[in-house]
Amino acid sequence: MNPGNLQVQALKEKAGRLAGFCDRFSTWPETLRASLRLREAVGGIEFDRPEIRPVLIVFLGGTGVGKSHLFNLLLDRPNASEVSSAVRPCTSKPKLACSLRDRSGLQGFLDLDTVDLIEAPLEGVVLADCPDIDSVDQANRERTRRLVHAADIVVYVTDPEKRANFAIHQEVEEWSSRKRWYFVLTKADYWPKEKEEIRADFDKRLIELGFSPGPRTRFFISCLEPAQPEFQELRKTLLGRRSAELRALLPMDQFLGRLKHALDPALGKGIEANLARLREVEAQLDARLRNAYYQALRQSECADALKTLVREQVWQQAGERVGLFLWLPIWVRNRFAALGISWSLGQILMGRASLFGLVGLGLSSLLAMLRGHLPYKKVAAALGPAFRQEVESIRHFVRLKLEDLKIPLPTEEKEESEAHAQEKKGWGLMGVGAAFESIAAQFRKKQPEDEIIAFLRADLERLGERAGRKKFGPMVAVLGNLLPCVAVGDILYRAASGWIAHEYLPWNFYGMALLVFLGTLLPGFLWVMQRVWSTSEVPDLKELVEQVREPEATQGLRSARISVEELHREFHGLLEQTSQTRAILAEELDSPLFGEVSRKIPGSV
Amino acid sequence: MNQHLEQIQKLSKLAGEFLALGEQVALAAGVSPATLDGWEGLRKRHAAFLQQGEKPVLVATLYGPTGAGKSTVFRMLTGIEVPAGGSLRPCSMSCAAAVPGSLDDPVRLAALFPDSRCVKLVRPEDIRNSDDPAKLLYATYQAAHVSGIHLVLVDVPDFNAVEKSNWDKAHHMLERAEVVLFLVYPNAYADDRVVEELIRCCRKSARLAYLITMVPPEAGDPREEAGKIWNDLLKKAGGIQGFQQRRSTGESLFDFLRESQAFFSPRSAVPALDQIQPIDPTRPSLLSLLAGLEGEKILLSGLLEPALGAARAVDNFLGTLASRLETLRLRDEATRSEIKQWAQSIAHHEFPAGRLIQITVEEAKRRRGTFLRWISKPFEYLSNGGKKIRDLADWLKGNRGDAPPLKEREALERSRLHEAVLQLPQRWRGAWPDLVGEEGMLSASRCDAALREFEKLSPPAPGVDWESEARKDLETWARENKTKSWFLATVPEVIISASTAVLVVDLFITGGAFTAIALASGVASVGGIGLKFFEENNLMSVARAAQERWKIQRAGELDPYLNSAWADRLLERLRSSRALLEGLPREKLAGLSRQIKEQVKEGGAA
């Protein structure tokens, strides 16, 4: 069992999850690429028997820089790989030198049919001479890439002439974050005078590529002078014995390298840019919607409805606060009012389908009453056509914006837009059944203004309570109930004294008493009524609309924003964990025998 | 000789016109003419030709990958000590020109190198400096053996190193130079980038020489090695698509390359001019090649190649322009016709039947005699009563005149217009995905902005033409149906009272939407009563005709309204670029391009 396995398992899971997230945004080229790369990283590495897996070291470089010559020298076999001084490119099929024992370890991750195998007395190392990457022969490039993909360590071989070639640099950069590296400059013999200047110039280029070259990883050699110390150092470094434990860490290192490659910062930037756009548009549209609410509530019809509602609240308060006998007429009045409201509400709600108006009337009152915020519907209904158009425009904007940003519409949103389209067909064309269906749907469906109703309701209750407290102090309770109290006292007194004296009063006394009692309620009731009608509190509309934080109309944007946020979080989480694990691993592998890693963040200039 | 000059003059005249018109068209279409292949070459060489003096001036440039030895060879040929060497790659960062002493005149040079800023070379290190890409450092040299022409030799930066800014400098000089000396070191001849640039040279230059520098002597006879390389290059070139392109003379680039002379120089610690030798020992040396350049012939050929390239590029460009225009046209037509359809559909579904009844009744009343008027008094009374009830209903509903509610037809029309401006862009976005996206013409923000602007306006009030036509129809009808019209004249009040009753009920129950539905669904009646009214009086044909007229008239009003108040803003880019492209002199340019090609053919034969 590999010690890092648990860690790897966790990373694999995370990467798989991130790939899933990326798939949701497969319309963005960056995420699509990341998803592919992540899957490749997760699926592509054999961790099974790392102890028998040899280290694969490949040569990467332009044509004619001396890769094959160097390969032959390292193996001490002049004809292992063909060398040419004139015709280019020369090598076209990769040559792999390895011992018989290591060959079996190779099978797991390399297609051995595409390479020439050369037996060599190497231990735990497979050395590969690859074709070039810069000639007109494109197939060579592909063959080399396949091998580099599988490699643990890449030796970038170049000569002083080609050391600054753009195409070669590009190829190195493409792999830089995924591999461990050595750098070899050949043909030192041509430049005896300029040798150190060239070395410094080469180092400068390597630094540009994100490496930190030093004598342990960068060599300037001549294949004509293999006895030189620098060449010997190179030989020792490449072919030296690597401990099996450290070798076993290489698959993990590769896995991490591939993860890092998948987590291209350009992608991170793309996600951030989209997130910023989404947030901006969301805030802008939310504000627009709140303004629409505000404008609609301010218009006279709504203002009237609001006033009525406040009064209605005060009426409710009145019943509780005045209490005692006056409670009765107030209660009765409130019941009647509720009925009246449901009636007028029905009209407004069903206004669009008069044929079914009467049926709808009953249905609407019933349903709305069941929902418990009947009176508030009245305000909602009074918001008006301009408001509804604005909400529709905002919804539409959201849909188009998501399309612009190449974010797939959330599924519910899509269904709704279809339902919407159907509704649009108009009543005139529908049969009776369909019309009923449609009325029912209108009630099942959440209305856009439902969201403000909840706040409105809380606001109005608070207002009503405040007004109630102000208008109906103990004074009102006492004075208002005084007359009925006297009457009731008087009636009770008479009745009681009659009973005691066994002089039963005639039945009509009770009738009269009831009438008198009711009559004494009247002044109190009128007074209460006057006090209710004098209430002038209206809700602070600005404050009210500010409470609408997550309007339904912009829901599509919000859920898109949330899932991009999730993607962003997952992306950075995995990136951080990968970098940390890789840093730990880099410490473990910190030996001249394992080359160096690029410190550059890929994609940055 | 004179024959060449004559050809050059003909071509030059055409080219001047062609360049001016082409630039105008390309810029108007939003394309930089410099991106058209051959354009820059033709422009530069044409401008330089106009400045030729008594002796033709030829520009020969060294060209090759970094480290090929361009600067080293330049030093050897001219004696000008430009920086060269192995310690820096790339080494040269600016162009350096060696000019014959008689051209040592900044004004003359500026004319010969139209886009360069010619500066006298004082400190050779300046060539390492890459501040100004247009800078051309020059110094004078003694052009040994060269006679009959002025030969300007240019050393350029590389085209394949990581300092990418160098590439353009080399490219610019290649457009200008008639003669190219292409240098490679053995490792580089098969590089993808190098072969790509070689193709470019074969296409653009009038004359090409190929020099393989630093052939390693230790591997065997350098001439033999160089020969292998040259043959291998020709073999490879034979299989590369790019080399199959044709030059103005009709030969392929491959043939041109094969005919070009190849040289080599062995690698040596002290490079010298005499080490540069032709691979084929029977051919002349590099120096005699340079000395023997035939001025007018090369000048002509130097104009023919880019002229052909530019003419082809312009043809291509005109082709894409035509298809672009076609797309624009199709889209513009499509948007217009869909807008029209919407206008029609809106007009169809909002026929003001109530108004027609009113007219009918008015007409009938007008034709009614005193006696009848007297008889119908009670009904009139009733109908006035009905009106009062309606007012009462309005009052009950809280419409106290402060904000008169829109009439039903108008409200309906507004909501349908709103629907149109929501749905149309969505359809177009589906059909033309390239217009979607934050920068696209149909981006969400642009659609929304157009919508909001539109919403601020009100649709035009319907004209009265259809009404007066309807009145005329009614008159004719009355003349033909005397009795019926007499009868009709007696009943209007009945009708009005009846439909008012319906209205009252409706207003109480639904707020009047019922009537709106009836109007909207095209039933052309008030609660069905009106329909009956028309049917029973044989007036149906009058009503139908009125409705048809209304449809046409209202659609005719809404269509331009939708266009001017909304689509013109949203589709501004589409519509204006269509107009712009249609106005360009494309035919004329195509004609010039044809003439150029003919002239090139004639010149190639010469």
Ligand SMILES: Nc1nc2c(ncn2[C@@H]2O[C@H](COP(=O)(O)OP(=O)(O)OP(=O)(O)O)[C@@H](O)[C@H]2O)c(=O)[nH]1
């Ligand atoms: N002088 C000198 N020549 C060298 C050196 N290294 C390689 N060469 C020569 O450079 C030429 C090209 O070497 P190759 O090994 O064939 O080059 P390669 O990189 O394998 O080239 P391809 O197979 O085409 O990709 C051969 O003639 C080598 O002898 C060196 O250090 N000094």
Ligand SMILES: Nc1nc2c(ncn2[C@@H]2O[C@H](COP(=O)(O)OP(=O)(O)OP(=O)(O)O)[C@@H](O)[C@H]2O)c(=O)[nH]1
């Ligand atoms: N031309 C030539 N150069 C040689 C020869 N042997 C060695 N060299 C060296 O090759 C190098 C060529 O360098 P430059 O002349 O600067 O090359 P360049 O083409 O100007 O390169 P950039 O300016 O970078 O584009 C010099 O260091 C020469 O000394 C030879 O036989 N011929």
Ligand SMILES: [Mg+2]
């Ligand atoms: Mg090789």
Ligand SMILES: [Mg+2]
């Ligand atoms: Mg140079």
